[in-house]
Amino acid sequence: DTGVSQNPRHKITKRGQNVTFRCDPISEHNRLYWYRQTLGQGPEFLTYFQNEAQLEKSRLLSDRFSAERPKGSFSTLEIQRTEQGDSAMYLCASSPPGQMNTGELFFGEGSRLTVL
Amino acid sequence: AQSVTQPDIHITVSEGASLELRCNYSYGATPYLFWYVQSPGQGLQLLLKYFSGDTLVQGIKGFEAEFKRSQSSFNLRKPSVHWSDAAEYFCAVGPDYGGSQGNLIFGKGTKLSVKP
Numbered sequence: 001d002t003g004v005s006q007n008p009r010h011k012i013t014k015r016g017q018n019v020t021f022r023c024d025p026i027s028e029h030n031r032l033y034w035y036r037q038t039l040g041q042g043p044e045f046l047t048y049f050q051n052e053a054q055l056e057k058s059r060l061l062s063d064r065f066s067a068e069r070p071k072g073s074f075s076t077l078e079i080q081r082t083e084q085g086d087s088a089m090y091l092c093a094s095s096p097p098g099q100m101n102t103g104e105l106f107f108g109e110g111s112r113l114t115v116l
Numbered sequence: 117a118q119s120v121t122q123p124d125i126h127i128t129v130s131e132g133a134s135l136e137l138r139c140n141y142s143y144g145a146t147p148y149l150f151w152y153v154q155s156p157g158q159g160l161q162l163l164l165k166y167f168s169g170d171t172l173v174q175g176i177k178g179f180e181a182e183f184k185r186s187q188s189s190f191n192l193r194k195p196s197v198h199w200s201d202a203a204e205y206f207c208a209v210g211p212d213y214g215g216s217q218g219n220l221i222f223g224k225g226t227k228l229s230v231k232p
Contacts, residue, residue: 004159042120042206042222043160056219091160103148103167103210105220107159 002026004108006092012114013082020078021111025094032075033105034067035091036060043091049075082115089113118143120209122223129197130231137192137226139207149190150208150220151181160206166190177201202230 005024013019025032030051035043046065048056051072061067064082069075079086089112093105121140129135141147151163164175171183181192190207204227208220 040224042208042224043220044222045219048219058219093160103150103165104162105160107152107161109157109159 004092004094004106006090006108006111008111009109010112010114012116014116015084016081018078018080019082019113020076021090021092021113022074022076023092023108024074025092026096026106028096029094029106030072030097031095032069033093033095034075034077035093037089037091037110038087046077046090079113082113084115087113087115118209118221120207120221120223122205122207122226124226125224126227126229128229128231131199132196135192135194135197135201135228137205137207137228139190139192139223140188141190141207141209142188143209148210149181149183150210151175151179151190151192152206152208152222153177153203154206154225155203163192163205197228197230199230199232202228204228 007022011019032049034046036046037043045058046061047067049069052069064080067077089110091110093107095105119142123138149166152160153163154160163179164173164181166173166183174180179194181190183190204225206225207223210220
């Protein structure tokens, strides 16, 4: 399968612990996005990378959240000192560069976080 | 503020019946408009998009949508629903892709159930 891959698919953690999610985009896609989706809501934009550069961050991305894409390929989203309000589905998406970009985002299946 | 409203949280239709899902947006500039579908256990998938030109756009799986600037609407339609169309549908608005690339604003979604 050559789609967007996210790991782990499910994570249950205790409040105060740190968690990290990984996203592997479609190989030729240079743009990578993180969204968060809570129950009954649509996805909310968190951050966006073009290659290894983080170009945009939402106000939703508090100091406890950090995202990286060190080599312009996979990305990680780390949440430090988790809170119950962080419980959500974290979605990763990618899109191709330049002329190949039709405006479509290709989403992974998401990583569901439950904070107890 | 930019926003997307999907007035219907849940819609049930009979298989073979027609479908219309409503979407209204608030956006200062000319919007780019999208409909995505999310099936259980699957990532969001693009159904169709509107950037410019013909206001009636065709998408995958027999869906179409009509952009009406005067009503700030982008309603999704299908003439005959299949049981496999049961899913959650999200309308989204985005900026000019020459600028911010992936900061889509999603509605809260409409869950579609299909009766046999």
